[in-house]
Amino acid sequence: MKTSQRILLTALTLFNRHGENGVTSVDIAMELDISPGNLYYHFKGKESMVSALMRMHEKQMQRVLVPNALDSLTAEEVMYYLYLLVDSLHVFRFFYRSPADIVEKYPLIEKPRKNILSSLHKQLSQLLTTLSHKKVLVASPSDLTLLADLLSLIITQSCQFDETNSHMDETSQRYHALSLMMVSLLPRLILSEAQQNSILEALHSHALANVTEHVPQDMFNTKE
Amino acid sequence: MKTSQRILLTALTLFNRHGENGVTSVDIAMELDISPGNLYYHFKGKESMVSALMRMHEKQMQRVLVPNALDSLTAEEVMYYLYLLVDSLHVFRFFYRSPADIVEKYPLIEKPRKNILSSLHKQLSQLLTTLSHKKVLVASPSDLTLLADLLSLIITQSCQFDETNSHMDETSQRYHALSLMMVSLLPRLILSEAQQNSILEALHSHALANVTEHVPQDMFNTKE
DSSP: OOHHHHHHHHHHHHHHHHOGGGOOHHHHHHHHTOOHHHHHHHOSSHHHHHHHHHHHHHHHHHHHOOGGGSTTOOHHHHHHHHHHHHHHHHHTGGGGTSHHHHHHHOGGGHHHHHHHHHHHHHHHHHHHHHHHHTTSBOOOHHHHHHHHHHHHHHHHHHHHHHHHHSOOOHHHHHHHHHHHHHHHHGGGBOOOHHHHHHHHHHHHTTTTTTSSOOSOGGGGOOOO | OOHHHHHHHHHHHHHHHHOGGGOOHHHHHHHHTOOHHHHHHHOSSHHHHHHHHHHHHHHHHHHHOOGGGSTTOOHHHHHHHHHHHHHHHHHTGGGGTSHHHHHHHOGGGHHHHHHHHHHHHHHHHHHHHHHHHTTSBOOOHHHHHHHHHHHHHHHHHHHHHHHHHSOOOHHHHHHHHHHHHHHHHGGGBOOOHHHHHHHHHHHHTTOOTTSSOOSOGGGGOOOO
16 A cells, blocks of 8 residues: 555544544654654645545545435335445544534535535435335425435434444444434335334344445545 | 623623634633733633533523423423423534534533433433323334434534534524424324424424523523
């Protein structure tokens, strides 16, 4: 792996663990066992690392938020897809930890962040509308908008909420996010008893592992 | 009003408007048209103001989170009560803007903040359990826990989410929070058509004004 890729991966790990505020460039250099001068050669300060990570996050989300994949999803696959969204966002969760502060500190990330959130919302709206057209989901048009808002809120904020307020590990946080979404959706979904049981069973046993890939190596091939 | 009370009220207004990070002691003194020295006489820096505001917030929430009031609430009154909770928290919304960062910056507020959140969660659990016992709400025991988590998340995080992502005014943010809660609860509530319509109508027309009092004057009688 190239040094610039190793730097970004380490920065991401440390930012997620301690918050962006709690990590300095020197911490990142020390963790990598390189000199601050060498780090500076690749990235001129934290801002350029944060921007590079946001570009990676934007690319990653573009690959997950593909509209034409939604039509054929069954109710169970919808749950898998929602998990994939939580999981994808969770890889870059430091961006969602103190959302107002980080955008004020790095105005450059505001636009890509807005793009991600509006694509996410659009995708969720389309997903819910498709389910409603297929008569799998019972919801009025205004319910559909609110449900898309609610799912966006849960996907982007529940991990941060759990981290501040409880001591869940990362996997439990993701399943908690998924369970919060499903507790809102299930009473509106028209499912057979078998389907309902299989969904509840998967949620209960945390049995969605391996559905998703984490950040793949090729995403780190960003030139700096 | 005493100077120390005026200082706290002004600090609260500015923190809510710009975030705690975006406001200095000097900004607060200037807004009040007093000297920084006079401000310092009352509060030794922002930390003591933030702590005093957290104590006020804790007191305010204790008055709203009264368990014995829950038994007699009808489904409609439950909605009013949820609005009251959103409204109460919203008065001190800067604490929920960048939740992780503010607690790290002011470790003193961590304990009262935890107390507020655990009282809130306990109250919501009890509210939902009562409704379930009265057969007004359809939910399994694990649904009840998840719904209490979900309502806590919406009450504490939706305003911040709306502020960062859209341009709603404060009133719209509160109704949005309430609508997000109701879109999750309504399919589980056993209501007559008349009750359901009156709830939807109240949500739609933002007709819950004057249910709640904002921070009353006597809360500012904190001695510093």
